[in-house]
Amino acid sequence: EWLLLLSDPFGLGYRVTAGVVSAAPRRDIPLAKHSLWSLIQTDIAIHPGTSGGPVFNTVGEVIGIATAVKEEPQGIGFVVPIDVALKLLPMLRDHGKVVRAWVGIRIAPVTAELAAKLGLGKPRGALVQEVFPRGPADRSGLRRGDIVLSFDKRAISEANQLPWLASLAGVGRAVIVKVWRAGKELTFTLSCEAMPE
Numbered sequence: 001e002w003l004l005l006l007s008d009p010f011g012l013g014y015r016v017t018a019g020v021v022s023a024a025p026r027r028d029i030p031l032a033k034h035s036l037w038s039l040i041q042t043d044i045a046i047h048p049g050t051s052g053g054p055v056f057n058t059v060g061e062v063i064g065i066a067t068a069v070k071e072e073p074q075g076i077g078f079v080v081p082i083d084v085a086l087k088l089l090p091m092l093r094d095h096g097k098v099v100r101a102w103v104g105i106r107i108a109p110v111t112a113e114l115a116a117k118l119g120l121g122k123p124r125g126a127l128v129q130e131v132f133p134r135g136p137a138d139r140s141g142l143r144r145g146d147i148v149l150s151f152d153k154r155a156i157s158e159a160n161q162l163p164w165l166a167s168l169a170g171v172g173r174a175v176i177v178k179v180w181r182a183g184k185e186l187t188f189t190l191s192c193e194a195m196p197e
Helices: 082-097 112-117 136-140 159-168
Strands: 001-007 014-026 041-043 054-056 062-071 076-081 105-109 126-131 147-151 175-180 185-191
Touching: 001 062, 041 062, 041 082, 062 082, 076 082, 126 136, 147 159
Parallel strands: none
Antiparallel strands: 001 014, 001 054, 014 041, 041 076, 054 062, 062 076, 105 126, 126 147, 147 175, 175 185
């Protein structure tokens, strides 16, 4: 599908560049301090100064915001989908910046071998490798070895989905977390905190 990017690089005047969707969605892209999830990959020329520009489809709908480009290899840019961008607007309005939420765990993928051993069936969810003392997960009762199956009513199909969902959950907001522990499903409520600097 063809896409258009409208931008004003370096304040030199508006310009339009075109490209196509080359992959979607791309999961867990390590572009900055935090990985980004479910981005649209494009070959649009995204240069310094064009990040933040709206990306349109061929009927004039804004489908996302140009956000990043990888230096190597050339010609790979990423777009934050518009539904994700709209979730960030309240944070920008209230705080002037995106404030990522944090639940206080370190995770790992669930392998087929581990899923079979734990009676989980197919591999899914995120394995809790570490629970940070006095963090939100610790206070809610999560433990090392739990498998997080869903977060805030969203099923976790693969481990790297969880940090992205958690980061957008909202600081101070209580969320429901379902885990697999000792052969059964348990439900916990935790209150997200601001991600430590």
